Amino acid sequence: MPDILVYALHYEGAINKNSLGAVSEGARLADQLGGKAHAILVGEGVPDDLAASLGAYGASRVLVAEGPEGLAQPVVDAMAQAIAAGGYSYALFGGGLLGFEIGAGLAARLSAGVAMEVTGVRVEGGKLIAERPILGDSAISEIEFRSEVGIVIGRLNAFETKQTGAGAAPVEHLSFELSEHAKRAKMVSRGEQRGADVDIEGADILVAGGRGLGKAEAFELCENLAKAFGNNAAVAATRAVVDAGWYPYAAQIGQTGKTVAPKLYLAAGISGAIQHKVGMQASENIVAINKDANAPIFEFSDLGIVGDLHKIMPKLIDAVKAKRES
């Protein structure tokens, strides 16, 4: 039975968008393999209608397990139990942080092969082949699984969300045993929003700042440039500067932040790490200012400026203002 079990992350009554992509992808692949795609949700009092809604994305059955939310190891327990009972050939995860932790833990539990950061999956000879970019996306490796179960962890936004399913899926409640070590981690508080609540998703132009700004105060450069561009512009940030407390989490782009696709994304002092790239690579125009000519961001910029942002930005702000006023 080449069936696929897809993990669906949910939070505050909604399924994660990347999980919807993973369920859609699971359904597409299961169809080609001649099997079924089932989804699994783990949480406290998951509503049946939320679970059933995954049917629209192609899940032919949804398993719901009662367990702590936001931690990986309880999900490993639940999925291992589901796989032991259901005989799945593959486990599939969308991008994100928990998917990595769960997929890796499950690989250890099942002695299974795991491929992470996967950007594409295809069926060949009745098996899945995963494509994984390596070495800063300069090459793509193709991976097959030699274990009973293969584990595929997608890259953020790699899988397209598609409503191909027949509507509500049957929901089945799964009971499972928490392992001793899973009981030793407790969520104290989840989803704390650090910093102001800024809205960046509607912006046509984003001026994004990274660690290259040097200090929190230098975000003023990004704000002034955004202001010069006018009402449709806002300021975004990398995780490095959000973790440092320089800018609010609500403005963070990337794997554990927002995904955006503005008309213009201007990155100042940002190296272009994969986890940042996945949240902004669909932008129509990407402009980068970085003093390091070898910065990875130049590999995917439409216009790259090698130089010191502290010299360039002030003049650029004035020039944008002057141009827009003329």
Add this chain to the structure above:
Amino acid sequence: MKICVLVKEVPDAAVEKRIDSSTGRMDRSGEKNLNPYDTHAIEAAMQIREGGSVPVDEIVAVTMGPESAVRALHKAVSLGADRSVHLTDPLLAGSDVAATGYALAETLKREQPDLVLLGQQSDDGECYTIGAVVAEHLGMPSLTQVIKMDVTDGSLRCERQAEYGYDTVEVSTPAVISVGDAINEPRYPSLKAIMGAKKKPLQTLSVADLGIDANRVGGEHSAAHWLSVKAPPQKAAGVMIEDEDTAETVEKIIAWLDERKLL
């Protein structure tokens, strides 16, 4: 408390990383260094020791890798580890994440640490996941990407950014924690520490020494098998400007933006 820090030798970031087309594996020749992300894990261990909220008996650096990986261990010791353990064996070559995690867990079982610390990612492998694999084999709770850790006797209060914002999680020890690079600013080793590093105890172990199942490690036994490596789809190269005369640079940027009606 006994802390084990997992460290890895990686190609220097300044050196181009390549795939060896004859083996399909990563070409790990050339200049090597301690994975920069691991220096944050060592620093975190040092800060627990110096913080004094719990006594730290020992900090042990552990690696799995070829002979040359001793240099990463020396660097780890110069940054504060008391001694190091080197798992090295031709049987391990080409191990995937799951096999590497299994072998490292077997090595750690002998040490019986109260806390295992790792870096957030290896500069070459970029799997972000060794910690979760190791933890599962050791039967310990684990978290990745931790950027704040308060240690009290028998428990850790950890903060990290996940999909929906910052989470605070309480974990009881023994535990496996991989730290994010925002957790601290690693110190530089003193000249004295660099000189003394080679004199600190270093234990070299093989697969047989540890009773590692040879059928579960190495490229041939890895369940995730690399079939091939190909080039990514070519994207048209962007326009590059070298900033020499800033007024001129800005003029060019404005012209570029204007052409695309972005102003």
